[in-house]
Structures are given as structure tokens and as C-alpha cells.
Amino acid sequence: MKLSPTRLALLIGAAALLLLVAVIVSPMLLISLPSFLSDGGTVPDCEDGTRVEEVSDSGTTDIPGEYLDLYRKFGKKIGVQWNILAAVGKRETDHGRSDLPGVKSGTNYAGAAGPMQFLVSTWGGKARIPMSSTFTGYASDGDGDGVGDIYNPADAILGAARMLKRNGAPENVRQALFVYNRAWWYVDQVVEIAKRYAKSGDVKLPPQASEECDDPMVEAAPNDVVAKILEYALAQRGKPYLWGGTGPDAFDCSGVIYAAYRAAGLTIPRTTFLQWPFGVKVLAGQEQPGDLVFFNAGPGTSPDSPGHVGLVVSKGKMLEARCTRCGPIKVTSYQARDNRVGFTRPLQNPGVLEQLKKLENPSV
Structure with missing residues (x-):
């Protein structure tokens, strides 16, 4: 089809107008987008569950x-x-x-x-x-x-x-x-x-992750058993620390992990001191959700006998019940701790492997 000079001029003019609109609108989008993304008061950060409050x-x-x-x-x-x-x-x-x-x-x-x-x-x-x-x-x-x-x-x-x-x-x-x-x-x-x-004019607690942030963590679990462990553990956030506590209203560090594994049908040792030698050691960087991370913390502890434990829920993040004055059970970063001793994988313990077989085949 051959275009007349008049129609060709009109098409060129329309194209130029569209290009001009794109040039004007694109910077406006680029200007407005960061202000939306930086609204830490409304946009959750699912990686660590905190929201950064807006600056005044x-x-x-x-x-x-x-x-x-x-x-x-x-x-x-x-x-x-x-x-x-x-x-x-x-x-x-x-x-x-x-x-x-x-x-x-x-x-x-x-x-x-x-x-x-x-x-x-x-x-x-x-x-x-x-x-x-x-x-x-x-x-x-x-x-x-x-x-x-x-x-x-x-x-x-x-x-x-x-x-x-x-x-x-x-x-x-x-x-x-x-x-x-x-x-x-x-x-x-x-x-x-x-x-x-702070724009709110207050000193607020960094909120814990909402369910919309929990779902991806549970869905990313390496298997259904770990998903059940994470689902139970994450549901305990906000509950108080209690030395010797195994729930349902309060827990200590090893107690919440013991209860989470029990919710998945598995039995592991109750205390941190026994959980440390129980799981198979895992090199730093190879840990995965469901593993345990240990710390040289608490009276009478040492690098060979750690006194605190957390449950790995995602890369760099753990659920922990830390201490009475440390606040409620929450998801925190284990990478920021300088007293970390190591990681273990209870699911690779021979006794737990036998329990898993029975869960898969109850008749065995």
C-alpha cells in the first residue's frame, strides 16, 4: 500500500507525539516509584519480617x-x-x-x-x-x-x-x-x-513478619516434614520466653524447637546440650531450613558445649526464644552473631531417619 505524502506526514507526526509523551511520562514514573517503594511503614520486607518506618x-x-x-x-x-x-x-x-x-x-x-x-x-x-x-x-x-x-x-x-x-x-x-x-x-x-x-512521632517496635511473609518460607522448605516444622515454629512468635518451657503458652530456646519437631511427628532431645551432639554437623553456608544453629551463650557453656540454639527458617534467619529480658519469640538474624558455634541437621540423625520411615510407612 502506497501512502500519500499527506498521510505519511500525519503518521510521522503521531509517532513523534507518542515519543514525546513517553519521554515526559517515564521520568515521572521513575520519580514516583522510589517514593512508593521507600514507604517502609506500609511495605513489608519478607526476608526478615521487619518494616522500616518512614522518616520525618x-x-x-x-x-x-x-x-x-x-x-x-x-x-x-x-x-x-x-x-x-x-x-x-x-x-x-x-x-x-x-x-x-x-x-x-x-x-x-x-x-x-x-x-x-x-x-x-x-x-x-x-x-x-x-x-x-x-x-x-x-x-x-x-x-x-x-x-x-x-x-x-x-x-x-x-x-x-x-x-x-x-x-x-x-x-x-x-x-x-x-x-x-x-x-x-x-x-x-x-x-x-x-x-x-520518625514520621509517626514515636519509637515503635520493628514488627514481626505477617502471614504473607511466612507462606514463602514454608513453601520454600526442602520437604513436607520441614514445612510442618516451620509452620509450627513460626506460629509461636510473640509468645514469652520461659526457662524449661515446652509450650503451649511459653518456651525456652530448645523447647520451641523440640515442640516444632514433635508437631511434625518427630522426637529429638529436649535440651540444647543434648541437641548439639544429636544432629549431623553442617558446614556454614550449607545450612537449610529445619537445621539448628548453636551459640556459645549462657552460664557454663563453651564452644564444645553451646548453651543457646535457634531454628533456621531461611538463609541467614532463625526463630529463637532467647531470654526473659530479650522479648518474645521472634525471627532474627544469626549472621550478625559473633558467638555462633555451628549448625546441625537433626533430620540426618539415624534415629530420626528411622522415625521418618515409620511416618512414611506406618505398617513397617
Whole structure:
């Protein structure tokens, strides 16, 4: 079909108009899309079950972009309120902008250093520590360079998040802040700053995952038995820790795992000390849902006799009942723990393999 010059001109003009509309609309879509995705108050993160609360105008204005990203990143990773982390950074050094001694080099009169003002002794005894070395403290490697640098914002903020978590955050955040700097006036000041930084004007607990986030974890289980274990375990979140508890209203760390396996028709040892030698050892990185992850924690424990255990529910995540003051049963990160001992797979224990055969063929 041969087009007339007039019709050809009209078609070229229409194509040009469509191209112009696309050029104008596409940037608008690109501008509006990130604002929707960054609405941490409404969009769940199914990987770890937390939601990052939206930042207030005050927070956006006052907090440097690099620091805001780090507060949100490590708050979510460790499971503490990002705005509490940010408020500590503001109160201590104005997010690293202070020129007082100890912020960028050296220490202050009390021996504290860096943007989050860690005592060097609490950090690990030195301001810069190779993470391959053995030390006791909160030295952390937030930027992945292999060194825990007390003056590095990423390292210091990750260390602060771990310290707050260790001492009661997110549930008992006031207690955690008191341990950070032992003065109740300090706690009050930090909480007030944190409220200004959050759009809600409050200090909220990072919520646990909803059922919409549980389903993919259960569906990704390697088999139906593990799916049953995960389904039961995840349903216990929010229940309190009770030493010696095996449910249904409260559990301790090994008790909730014992009950989850029992819900799948399997019997494993009741206590952490017996669960550790029971399962087949699994190399780090090869763990999968249904495996157990152990920690050198608690009185009378050691690397050869770990005192705390969690249930792997997805890569890097575990369900745990940690302690009375640590809050309710929840899903947390095991990758952030520096006292991890190892992984085991109870489903590969010879006795459990026999139980599985009987479940498959009850007549045997």
C-alpha cells in the first residue's frame, strides 16, 4: 500500500507525539516509584519480617544521607529501631559532624571515640581491629573491609546496633540506652530525638513478619516434614520466653524447637546440650531450613558445649526464644552473631531417619 505524502506526514507526526509523551511520562514514573517503594511503614520486607518506618521531614533534613542509609540498614539487619540508632548518633556527635576530641581521632576525656562514641575498651581494646583476630567487644565491620574501625561510620553504627540489641532493644529500648550511657536523662534525650526522626512521632517496635511473609518460607522448605516444622515454629512468635518451657503458652530456646519437631511427628532431645551432639554437623553456608544453629551463650557453656540454639527458617534467619529480658519469640538474624558455634541437621540423625520411615510407612 502506497501512502500519500499527506498521510505519511500525519503518521510521522503521531509517532513523534507518542515519543514525546513517553519521554515526559517515564521520568515521572521513575520519580514516583522510589517514593512508593521507600514507604517502609506500609511495605513489608519478607526476608526478615521487619518494616522500616518512614522518616520525618525533620529526620530527612537533619541526618546526612550516608548516615541515614546506615541507620536504616543496620537497624533492620540487627532488629533495632533505626530512629533510636539515629538519635544516639545525633546526641553523641551530631552524626559525626562534631569537631570535639575523639570524634574523628583520639578519644575524649572518658576514653570514647568515633561517631557513636564507643569506649575503646568496649570496642575491643583498640580503635582499629582486624576482624580475623580474637577480641571481646563490639568491634564490627559494617563496610566489609575486614577491619572494625571505631571511626568508620558503617562499623560504628553496626557496633551500636549490636550493643543495643544485646542489652534489650528493641522491646526494652530504654534499658538498652541506659547501658549505652548510664544516665536516665540521656535516655530521655535520645528517645525524644528518636520521636522527632520518625514520621509517626514515636519509637515503635520493628514488627514481626505477617502471614504473607511466612507462606514463602514454608513453601520454600526442602520437604513436607520441614514445612510442618516451620509452620509450627513460626506460629509461636510473640509468645514469652520461659526457662524449661515446652509450650503451649511459653518456651525456652530448645523447647520451641523440640515442640516444632514433635508437631511434625518427630522426637529429638529436649535440651540444647543434648541437641548439639544429636544432629549431623553442617558446614556454614550449607545450612537449610529445619537445621539448628548453636551459640556459645549462657552460664557454663563453651564452644564444645553451646548453651543457646535457634531454628533456621531461611538463609541467614532463625526463630529463637532467647531470654526473659530479650522479648518474645521472634525471627532474627544469626549472621550478625559473633558467638555462633555451628549448625546441625537433626533430620540426618539415624534415629530420626528411622522415625521418618515409620511416618512414611506406618505398617513397617
